[in-house]
Amino acid sequence: MEAGISTNDVAGVFVFVDDVYIPKTGSATGDNLIKDGSCELQTEALCEQCYWMPRVQTVIVGTVVSTSISTSISINDVSRKSGSRALYLKVPYCEDCTTTTYTNSAKVVASIGTNIDFTDLLSCNDYVVDVELDQSDIDNASTILTYSDQVIHINSDLEITGKTLEFIGCLVVVESDASSPVAINIQSTGNLIVKPLGAKPTHFFGCNDMWQGIKNNNGNVTINTAGGATIFEDATKQLKVLPAM
Secondary structure: OOOOOOHHHOOOEEEEEOOOOOEOOOOOOOOEOOOOOOOOOOOOOOOOOOOOEEEEOOOEEEEEOOEEEEOEEEEEOOOOOOOOOEEEEEEOOOOOOOOOOOOOOOOOOOEEEOOOOHHHOOOHHHOOOOEEOOHHHHHHOOOEEEEEOOEEEEOOOEEEOOOEEEEEOOEEEEOOEOOEOOEEEEOOOOEEEEEOEOOEOEEEEEOOOOEOEEEEOOOEEEEOOHHHOEEEOOEOOOEEEOOOO
């Protein structure tokens, strides 16, 4: 509600939302974080598996005799800024209602949700990391280096030789540069183990430019991918197996 406007002066609210835009950080082409920001891709009603999902709806705002008056949400072609469809949220006005609850500003009575990949929203400097992982950590480890349920930041190549590197339910932020993309290299005596922590996956992604992914040079790489247990994003190739020399 804008400043200076009282809820006592508002008789119901009818809102249409179209062309929703949140820019991806660092995108030269202005890519949209909202997959269906135009509201044109979703041709069916709101649903949990859709681009746009119902969140709060059919909250009773009053009654007339035995009839309940409720809020409503939808996606339709009744009114829009452009294209054929728009999101729709309605908090009705009921002059003869015996009760009203929607004037309570602390209560959400109508809302629609969508999924946003937060890794495309934040820049490299936005992450609070637990570990700055570089080659010296690998070299100084005895035999196995394990990280569990931590935010890991990598901004240079890693060479795994004669050691085991293990990620369990970690968020691995790879800060890479287009002129020299970062790679995790597993040499012939090295081991890489990637797995979830319960239902929490290990998630690799780039926070700047694309990175090169994991290069296996006759080493041992074990990655648990069942049911989304490991997520790779922003890599030119998730796993590249190099030929034996």
